[in-house]
Amino acid sequence: MIKIKKEVKEICLEFIKEKVNTTRWEELEYELKHKWKFNAFNLMALFENPPTIEYNDDNFSLVLEGEKVK
Secondary structure: OOOEOHHHHHHHHHHHHOOOOOHHHHHHHHHHHHOOOOOHHHHHHOOOOOOOOOOOOOOHHHEOOOOOOO
């Protein structure tokens, strides 16, 4: 099982709860896209039921170091 960094989880939860197109929402979106390398598909997965944090080769840095991918 892959463990996502706590910081990423917290940002994602705040992003989901924030009203769309507010200043804070845009700040969180920017951070997710630029710092954590989320793309449109990663962002959409946050709004699925249940919310999902997806990772790929570009944003693998959001996974805890030392974790193995199976």
